[in-house]
Amino acid sequence: MFSTHPRQPPMQDKYTPAAVEVAAQQHWESTQAFKVAEDAGKPKYYCLSMFPYPSGKLHMGHVRNYTIGDVLARYHRMRGFNVLQPMGWDAFGMPAENAAIQNNVPPAKWTCANIDYMKTQLKRLGFAIDWSRELATCKPDYYRWEQWLFTRLYQKGLIYKKLGTVNWDPVDETVLANEQVIDGRGWRSGAVIEKREIPMYYMKITAYADELLEALDALPGWPEQVKLMQKNWIGRSEGVEVHFPYEVSTIGSSGVLKVFTTRADTLLGATYVAVAAEHPLALQAAANDPELAAFIDECRHGGVAEADLATMEKKGMATGLRVVHPLTGEHLPVWIANYVLMGYGEGAVMAVPAHDERDFAFATKYRLPIRMVVRSTRDAYTDTVAPWQDAYAEQGRLVNSGKYDSLHFQDAVDAIATDLAAKGLGAKRTQYRLRDWGISRQRYWGCPIPMIHCADCGDVPVPDEQLPVVLPEDVAVTGRGSPLAKMPRFYECDCPKCGKQAKRETDTMDTFVESSWYFLRYASADNGQAMVDERVNYWAPVDQYIGGIEHAILHLLYSRFFTRAMRDEGLVDVSEPFTNLLTQGMVVAETYYRDADGGKKQWINPADVEVERDEKGRIVAAKLTADGAPVVIGGIEKMAKSKNNGVDPQALVDQYGADTARLFIIFAAPPDQQLEWSDSGVEGAYRFLRRVWSFGHVFVSELRPQLPADRQLDAVRLPEALAAVRREIHVCLRQANYDFGKHQFNTVVSAAMKILNALEKAPREVGAAHAQVAEEGLDILLRLLAPITPHVAHALWQDCGFAGDLLHASWPEPSETALRQDEIDLVLQVNGKLRGTLRVAAGASNSAIEALALGSEAAQKFMEGKPPRKVVVVPGRLVNIVV
RNA sequence: GCCGGGGUGGUGAAAUCGGUAUACACAGCGGACUUAAAAUCCGCCGCCUUCGGGCUUACGGGUUCAAGUCCCGUCCCCGGCACCA
Numbered sequence: 009m010f011s012t013h014p015r016q017p018p019m020q021d022k023y024t025p026a027a028v029e030v031a032a033q034q035h036w037e038s039t040q041a042f043k044v045a046e047d048a049g050k051p052k053y054y055c056l057s058m059f060p061y062p063s064g065k066l067h068m069g070h071v072r073n074y075t076i077g078d079v080l081a082r083y084h085r086m087r088g089f090n091v092l093q094p095m096g097w098d099a100f101g102m103p104a105e106n107a108a109i110q111n112n113v114p115p116a117k118w119t120c121a122n123i124d125y126m127k128t129q130l131k132r133l134g135f136a137i138d139w140s141r142e143l144a145t146c147k148p149d150y151y152r153w154e155q156w157l158f159t160r161l162y163q164k165g166l167i168y169k170k171l172g173t174v175n176w177d178p179v180d181e182t183v184l185a186n187e188q189v190i191d192g193r194g195w196r197s198g199a200v201i202e203k204r205e206i207p208m209y210y211m212k213i214t215a216y217a218d219e220l221l222e223a224l225d226a227l228p229g230w231p232e233q234v235k236l237m238q239k240n241w242i243g244r245s246e247g248v249e250v251h252f253p254y255e256v257s258t259i260g261s262s263g264v265l266k267v268f269t270t271r272a273d274t275l276l277g278a279t280y281v282a283v284a285a286e287h288p289l290a291l292q293a294a295a296n297d298p299e300l301a302a303f304i305d306e307c308r309h310g311g312v313a314e315a316d317l318a319t320m321e322k323k324g325m326a327t328g329l330r331v332v333h334p335l336t337g338e339h340l341p342v343w344i345a346n347y348v349l350m351g352y353g354e355g356a357v358m359a360v361p362a363h364d365e366r367d368f369a370f371a372t373k374y375r376l377p378i379r380m381v382v383r384s385t386r387d388a389y390t391d392t393v394a395p396w397q398d399a400y401a402e403q404g405r406l407v408n409s410g411k412y413d414s415l416h417f418q419d420a421v422d423a424i425a426t427d428l429a430a431k432g433l434g435a436k437r438t439q440y441r442l443r444d445w446g447i448s449r450q451r452y453w454g455c456p457i458p459m460i461h462c463a464d465c466g467d468v469p470v471p472d473e474q475l476p477v478v479l480p481e482d483v484a485v486t487g488r489g490s491p492l493a494k495m496p497r498f499y500e501c502d503c504p505k506c507g508k509q510a511k512r513e514t515d516t517m518d519t520f521v522e523s524s525w526y527f528l529r530y531a532s533a534d535n536g537q538a539m540v541d542e543r544v545n546y547w548a549p550v551d552q553y554i555g556g557i558e559h560a561i562l563h564l565l566y567s568r569f570f571t572r573a574m575r576d577e578g579l580v581d582v583s584e585p586f587t588n589l590l591t592q593g594m595v596v597a598e599t600y601y602r603d604a605d606g607g608k609k610q611w612i613n614p615a616d617v618e619v620e621r622d623e624k625g626r627i628v629a630a631k632l633t634a635d636g637a638p639v640v641i642g643g644i645e646k647m648a649k650s651k652n653n654g655v656d657p658q659a660l661v662d663q664y665g666a667d668t669a670r671l672f673i674i675f676a677a678p679p680d681q682q683l684e685w686s687d688s689g690v691e692g693a694y695r696f697l698r699r700v701w702s703f704g705h706v707f708v709s710e711l712r713p714q715l716p717a718d719r720q721l722d723a724v725r726l727p728e729a730l731a732a733v734r735r736e737i738h739v740c741l742r743q744a745n746y747d748f749g750k751h752q753f754n755t756v757v758s759a760a761m762k763i764l765n766a767l768e769k770a771p772r773e774v775g776a777a778h779a780q781v782a783e784e785g786l787d788i789l790l791r792l793l794a795p796i797t798p799h800v801a802h803a804l805w806q807d808c809g810f811a812g813d814l815l816h817a818s819w820p821e822p823s824e825t826a827l828r829q830d831e832i833d834l835v836l837q838v839n840g841k842l843r844g845t846l847r848v849a850a851g852a853s854n855s856a857i858e859a860l861a862l863g864s865e866a867a868q869k870f871m872e873g874k875p876p877r878k879v880v881v882v883p884g885r886l887v888n889i890v891v
Numbered sequence: 892g893c894c895g896g897g898g899u900g901g902u903g904a905a906a907u908c909g910g911u912a913u914a915c916a917c918a919g920c921g922g923a924c925u926u927a928a929a930a931u932c933c934g935c936c937g938c939c940u941u942c943g944g945g946c947u948u949a950c951g952g953g954u955u956c957a958a959g960u961c962c963c964g965u966c967c968c969c970g971g972c973a974c975c976a
Contacts, residue, residue: 318893
């Protein structure tokens with residue numbers, strides 16, 4: 009109160025992020041800096057971050073995603089590219105319906121309000137976005153083209169209808185998403201979920217399975233891990249389809265049970281077959297067997313998620329039916345097993361307990377025979393087969409297989425397939441794990457499927473002139489049933505073919521459909537006459553796509569499929585939508601909680617907690633600031649509402665500004681790793697920007713006036729101390745450019761910090777030369793920081809008197825003159841251990857270095873008089889003397 | 892269960908083609924400035940040590956003159972599994 013601030017700097021020396029950022033953003037806004045059009049004179053760079061679901065407000069994961077994208081966009085602009093960075097909203101989806109149920113607000117209204125707010129947040133963060141291309145998938149001018157394409161693909165046969173299995177909540181009489189099924193029960197009703205078969209539309213993604221697989225090899229810009237996951241997901245496997253003829257005496261009719269196997273070599277080891285609970289043979293057997301019927305009923309309980317099916321207890325029951333082994337003629341029992349699924353392959357598998365772990369466990373449990381037919385190279389089998397060993401599943405030479413004995417895997421498969429084909433009981437076949445994409449959803453807040461069901465004409469696509477089928481927006485959502493199915497004014501219509509009264513489809517599409525083509529729509533977002541136009545072939549493909557690793561399979565695979573489907577419709581030239589892919593890691597933070605009633609945990613926000621540290625700085629305890637009583641440290645978790653460990657980006661921006669938020673996010677971890685939140689790390693980022701700011705203004709007031717007229721630094725002979733500072737700056741720049749190339753932005757920030765450290769420590773007494781080095785260093789520093797902290801860089805660029813708009817400045821390159829060194833230090837090792845350093849001339853020969861090393865004091869000492877056995881010289885790095 | 896990824900100081904992390912492990916920060920400790928505090932600046936900071944040095948990249952082996960990096964095995968953590976987006 010009474011104090012003055014005698015050393016308080018002049019006004020412009022104080023870093024005030026809010027003022028700096030508003031000014032920079034106004035400048036970009038008034039110059040329309042980020043609005044782009046096609047330009048044949050420049051290479052184009054289409055930089056795209058995955059568009060957000062408008063959930064309410066931005067979370068830290070969004071800020072990270074869009075900061076990474078913005079860094080790349082601004083960097084490429086300075087590299088001379090014509091950069092497009094658009095933004096939009098993935099606006100259909102379940103959360104809007106849940107909010108509608110909870111707060112009694114229509115999904116459309118809720119969604120639009122969220123979009124408005126989140127857009128202001130994105131603008132405040134200073135992203136270089138071309139907002140003129142903004143789109144929202146819930147708007148008819150977007151989804152009408154999705155409906156239009158649907159009718160095209162339907163007429164082409166690429167979309168078809170069949171039964172699919174869903175989670176049915178018998179109490180709420182509604183279909184649930186997998187995440188709404190918890191331990192086999194509905195999340196709201198608590199009712200036991202049943203599997204139910206309903207008619208659904210499917211996109212024939214399997215028609216592109218081979219192309220989607222093969223083309224992965226031509227995507228060098230994608231992370232190997234993502235390509236591998238997609239490859240495994242598509243799951244191409246070469247195998248044999250085997251037909252087991254029905255035993256007529258038990259089944260009562262002739263026919264064959266089809267199974268697919270990749271291990272046809274083990275066919276002679278098959279001791280039973282298993283079918284899904286919904287399989288026709290299962291239903292037939294259950295018809296007059298109440299016990300079997302009860303078991304099938306039990307199999308219907310629980311959800312459809314694969315992770316649940318794979319981890320549940322394997323159960324089965326014999327049907328009393330038999331099939332005939334196609335090669336031996338042996339009669340094998342047919343079992344119903346809960347782990348066999350009707351939707352996968354043929355809904356039936358052959359079981360070889362001796363060589364398949366799951367079959368082994370099943371056979372052991374139900375005392376079914378186990379017959380060894382493969383002797384692996386490790387000769388793992390003894391006379392007793394239990395317990396299971398992984399080696400049992402290995403390929404090897406056949407035994408106990410009659411004429412196939414001693415054949416190895418591939419020869420055995422070939423011979424068996426040939427014999428099966430001769431008998432008409434099987435053949436080689438390629439199978440995919442990938443299944444067709446079921447896109448029907450029994451939900452309200454989605455894109456209506458443009459189909460009309462007519463009693464006479466069947467399923468009829470909505471004609472072009474009747475599109476879009478507009479989703480009514482003034483709707484009450486209750487969570488019971490589907491609102492559209494209860495809305496005659498929506499579903500009552502006339503058949504487009506015969507004109508009779510018909511019924512409109514009331515299912516909507518999977519929201520993955522909207523996100524499978526939005527990146528193409530951005531190129532021609534203003535076109536009201538067509539889905540895309542010729543501009544798409546200027547911008548597509550996306551040069552750099554950035555988003556969470558959690559989308560590695562579904563979203564990215566659907567987008568690759570959709571791009572091809574649109575290509576084959578003549579809408580776009582390219583096949584691959586995303587040339588380069590950067591998968592960003594999660595944002596995580598510490599959690600704290602207290603035990604509450606009923607074994608529940610009461611999660612406490614980290615902002616309300618104080619931590620205690622020991623003398624090493626380790627956190628040893630934590631307490632709630634409000635009451636001073638201890639809380640439990642819950643470990644590091646993904647930022648989430650449920651764990652109350654989220655940090656609100658808005659509060660961060662309000663307190664420190666957008667540049668500090670961006671700098672911390674970029675510096676704390678490389679983009680593809682998880683990012684651990686740290687309030688003190690944010691402080692550190694802010695401190696750095698303040699130092700940059702004050703150095704800039706020291707330059708303006710003290711150094712710039714000393715600059716000589718001739719500014720050719722490369723021609724100047726600098727004092728050694730200053731030459732070292734300049735070399736350090738250029739070494740850091742070289743490092744930063746290398747790191748930018750591999751998207752390791754955290755070390756670009758390190759390099760910027762090192763440059764500032766070097767500038768601050770530069771010897772001041774050398775006057776004009778110092779001012780010159782400082783000017784060059786500051787020039788480099790501001791351009792390096794321009795993509796990361798664009799506002800502060802923009803302001804300092806102006807204040808320090810550098811020419812032009814920093815947005816259009818060129819990217820800096822290190823000077824060879826500045827990097828030149830006459831002598832270098834090598835590491836001296838004896839027997840691989842560090843024993844000293846060796847100063848040598850930069851161009852010294854290996855033999856000269858070797859001689860110098862052997863003669864050195866350190867080498868003499870640690871060689872202990874023994875003769876060198878070998879001397880390894882790594883030029884520019886080290887010398888290793890082996891004795 | 893299946894597929895993919897990760898594990899380096901007290902903490903976030905760095906180490907480019909197998910070549911000085913711990914750059915750059917954060918936290919902590921000590922000092923300067925201040926009536927005091929904040930801010931700022933300077934210094935120290937992997938572990939052990941008989942002060943010669945020895946040890947250290949989740950754990951156990953292996954290859955190599957040399958391994959955080961390559962190979963084999965184990966443990967733990969995370970992402971995805973088709974209706975969350």
